[in-house]
Each structure stands twice: as C-alpha cells, then as structure tokens.
Amino acid sequence: xxxxxxxTGLLVAFASLAMGPxxxxxxxxxxxxxxxxxxxxxxxxxxxxxxxxxxxxxxxLRRWNVDVVAYGPSRHDKDSYFLMRAFxxxxxxxxxxxxxxxxxxxxxGPRASVLAAIASYTTIVIQVDDDTLRGLRGPVKGANPCDLxxxxxxxxxxxxxxxxxxxxxxxxxxxxxxxxxSRTERSLVKRSF
Numbered sequence: 001x002x003x004x005x006x007x008t009g010l011l012v013a014f015a016s017l018a019m020g021p022x023x024x025x026x027x028x029x030x031x032x033x034x035x036x037x038x039x040x041x042x043x044x045x046x047x048x049x050x051x052x053x054x055x056x057x058x059x060x061l062r063r064w065n066v067d068v069v070a071y072g073p074s075r076h077d078k079d080s081y082f083l084m085r086a087f088x089x090x091x092x093x094x095x096x097x098x099x100x101x102x103x104x105x106x107x108x109g110p111r112a113s114v115l116a117a118i119a120s121y122t123t124i125v126i127q128v129d130d131d132t133l134r135g136l137r138g139p140v141k142g143a144n145p146c147d148l149x150x151x152x153x154x155x156x157x158x159x160x161x162x163x164x165x166x167x168x169x170x171x172x173x174x175x176x177x178x179x180x181x182s183r184t185e186r187s188l189v190k191r192s193f
Contacts, residue, residue: 031128031129032086032087032088032128032129032133033093033125033126034069034128034133034136035084035086035087035123035124036082036124036125036126037083037084037121037123038080038081039080039083039118040079040120041118041119042079042116046078046079046081049114052114052117053071056110058071060109063105064096064105066085066096066100069085069136070082070083071084157169157173
C-alpha cells in the first residue's frame with residue numbers, strides 16, 4: 001500500500017508541475033486534457049495484461065478515436081501499469097469514454113479479462129499544452145525500435161497518411177535517408193510513444 005501511495009503521490013506531483021502556477025488563469029485553446037491512469041494489477045498478470053492491451057484494447061481504443069498518448073508497465077514494481085489518454089476537453093473525455101465503455105465491442109470483447117486483471121486503479125486528469133503532449137509521446141528510454149507494437153503503429157501511421165492523402169507525412173515516412181537515425185525513424189518514435 002505504501003508503494004501505491006508513493007506512486008500516486010508521484011502522479012499528483014507530476015500533475016501539479018504540469019499545471020504550473022497559473023491554475024486559475026484561463027487555458028489556451030491549444031491545451032488538452034490528459035488522463036493518467038495507474039493500474040495495480042493482480043500479481044503475476046502484467047505481461048499477459050500488456051500483451052492483451054497491445055493486441056486487443058489498443059486497436060479498439062483507436063477505432064473509437066481515443067488518443068492514446070503512452071502506456072506500458074510501470075518501472076516502480078512488477079504489478080503496475082499506466083495508460084495516458086488525451087482529449088480536447090473534460091466533456092469530450094466523458095462523452096468518448098461513456099460511448100466506448102458502453103459499446104458492445106468493449107463489453108463483449110476484452111472487458112471481462114481486462115477487469116479481472118485490475119486489482120485497483122487511480123485516475124488523474126490534468127490540462128497540458130501541445131508541447132507537453134508531444135514530449136510524452138516522445139521516445140521512451142530503453143524502447144526497442146524493432147518492437148512489434150512500434151511496427152504496428154508505424155503501419156497505422158502509414159495507412160492513415162495514405163487514407164487522408166497526407167502527402168507531407170507520406171514523404172516523411174518514405175524518405176530515403178541512410179544516415180542513422182533517419183528523420184522518419186525519429187518522427188515515428190516520437191509519434192509512437
């Protein structure tokens with residue numbers, strides 16, 4: 001329990017730093033709502049939870065247009081996991097989450113096994129600017145660029161750019177730069193986490 005309080009305290013400290021001193025000032029339109037979830041998982045289930053998240057929950061969240069900023073095992077113990085999601089406002093967060101959690105796709109899909117693995121969780125919601133979100137999406141120390149999840153996100157990025165005729169993004173993805181790491185690789189890693 002002490003470890004959980006320590007981690008929750010760390011999340012609260014992060015939240016207060018991210019919000020800065022001007023808590024009562026009006027927020028700029030470029031600011032977004034960031035939801036940070038810290039999950040305490042049933043002991044011994046984290047690896048399976050992560051595999052299921054990447055295989056089932058993450059694609060489902062993306063189909064529902066949920067902006068998943070970052071996720072993964074927490075480094076502070078072997079049974080914790082985190083998920084960060086961004087929304088344009090608290091109202092959008094409420095609307096999207098209500099629709100997602102009420103959907104047959106979630107209820108008849110991974111819901112039961114996901115909930116069975118979660119012993120408890122904490123949610124913190126803060127406002128952040130676009131630069132902070134970009135930083136949170138940046139490379140994660142120790143990430144393996146050959147990771148299947150990274151490749152799947154690269155594929156999703158490519159497909160999205162093709163579907164939306166985003167010529168600039170397609171050019172970045174397909175750029176032939178033999179120096180290491182390429183602009184495309186740097187961009188992919190920054191956008192993927």
